[in-house]
Amino acid sequence: MSAVFNFTFVPWFRSVAPYIHLHRGKTFVVGIAGEAIAAGKLQHLAQDLALIQSMGVKIVLVHGFRPQVNEQLAAKGHEAKYSHGMRITDSVALDCAQEAAGQLRYEIEAAFSQGLPNTPMAGSTVRVISGNFITARPVGIVDGVDFKHSGLVRKVDTKGIMRTLEFGAMVLLSPFGFSPTGEAFNLTMEEVATSVAIELQADKLIFLTEIPGVRIHPGEPDSEDNPIDTELPLAAAEKLLAQLPNPSQPTDTAFYLQHCVKACKSGVERSHILPFAVDGALLLEIYVHDGIGTMVIDEKLESLREATADDVGGILQLIEPFEQDGTLVKRDRTEIERDADHYTVIEHDGVIFGCAALYPYPEAKTAEMAALTVSPHSQSQGDGERILKRIEQRARAMGVKSIFVLTTRTMHWFIKRGFVPVDPEWLPEARKRKYNINRKSQVLVKNL
Ligand SMILES: CC(C)(COP(=O)(O)OP(=O)(O)OC[C@H]1O[C@@H](n2cnc3c(N)ncnc32)[C@H](O)[C@@H]1OP(=O)(O)O)[C@@H](O)C(=O)NCCC(=O)NCCS
Secondary structure (H helix, E strand, C coil): CCHHHHHHHHHHHHHHHHHHHHHCCCEEEEEECHHHHHCCCHHHHHHHHHHHHHCCCEEEEEECCHHHHHHHHHHCCCCCCEECCEECECHHHHHHHHHHHHHHHHHHHHHHHCCCCCCCCCCCCCCEECCCCEEEEECCEECCEECECEEEEEEECHHHHHHHHHCCCEEEECCEEECCCCCEEECCHHHHHHHHHHHHCCCEEEEEECCCCCECCCCCCCECCECECCEEEHHHHHHHHHHCCCCCCCCCHHHHHHHHHHHHHCCCCEEEEEECCCCCHHHHHHHCCCCCCEEEECCCCCCEEECCHHHHHHHHHHHHHHHHCCCCCCCCHHHHHHCHHHEEEEEECCEEEEEEEEEEEHHHCEEEEEEEEECHHHCCCCHHHHHHHHHHHHHHHHCCCEEEEEECCCHHHHHHCCCEEECHHHCCHHHHCCCCHHHCCEEEEEEC
16 A cells, blocks of 8 residues: 555545544435436435444435436327426326435335445445335325325425334435325425424435526626635525526526525524536535535524624623734724724624624635634634634625635634645735734635
């Protein structure tokens, strides 16, 4: 084995460890668009899901079947009918949906049953259990359109699903539900996944979709300057949703976003939109710090917010001990008062226990994050990271391409979060003039 391998593998594996601990025992609801299976992604998805489950995550898998139903309809010489962005399920479409769901369940169960030696599935024992966990009701007649056998979720058998998960199995759901009279209704994968995530109060709702996520400037063309927004706070997601037109296609930005917002508002703290086109998308999102898709997160708004002049006292109290021991550069009260709106704070019950400031250098398309501090009483609970994410969002909104920090003691914390060390010469001219040679601060930059 080459020595280089040890130096890359070991730190890489250790970097994943915190996420393995974090997610153990948690419940994830994963919705897979039928398009992913049509595109031949099932084998790799099953391998990744089996791996995630083996690391202690309880998984409810909901598959979609839009293209498969349409294919069956085409084979029967029928056209797919939609209204209000929803399928109208006549009796032919219902037959097709039942056939497609049956076929897909077989394929999914088969994919989880492999265990050939020397493959990622070797030694995995994934028990997949499906069942009549969803009670449905008809959509009915909307604006004069009869949706026939199209339905909506009426009830989720939470106890049944929980018991199955606790038994160590993966729960597999098709977008079908039954009425108390035994009538079958065709549902949507998105609605089933969202309802199940809400009813279970799952830790994550994850959609594997045909889109890569939500872009920083939705509606503008994809480009390097318009990357995927990896973290959308619930309030921002709701605001965006209100501005977007009603979705009619799964590729419309609002299509999956509306379900993520609904889940988050109903107590599912994190919902994700990921591209199935990227191999290993689930692993990259769950076990890597920045992730690759968009995560809508319900961070308690009252706690993480931009500062006002009233917060200056709290900020000073927080940073003073770190100024005294030399971790932070001393700032005077007038400077903080003048720059209060540059600060982001975390507040709880009227006490500020985290802060950071952002100073833009627009001419160099960058901004400095300064005075990042979390109270010693609440360190190591992820607040430093939450503040960093918010500062990154503020920086993106300003249109800068990177953020930088100057630090003498916290280098590794930043490196772990995607910053890279650069020479002080890198600093924008205006900042270079203020650089204190004697302090020998390390400059670190993160591209946004
Ligand atoms: C750096 C700081 C903001 C992190 O805040 P936090 O809320 O504890 O951060 P998180 O919970 O997101 O991350 C905690 C992890 O970072 C690690 N960490 C904390 N300080 C670190 C440091 N100086 N170097 C490397 N890692 C550090 C912790 O050990 C913890 O790791 P663990 O989860 O494996 O136990 C906080 O430690 C702090 O206020 N430090 C003093 C002020 C400071 O140095 N600010 C930076 C100025 S440039």
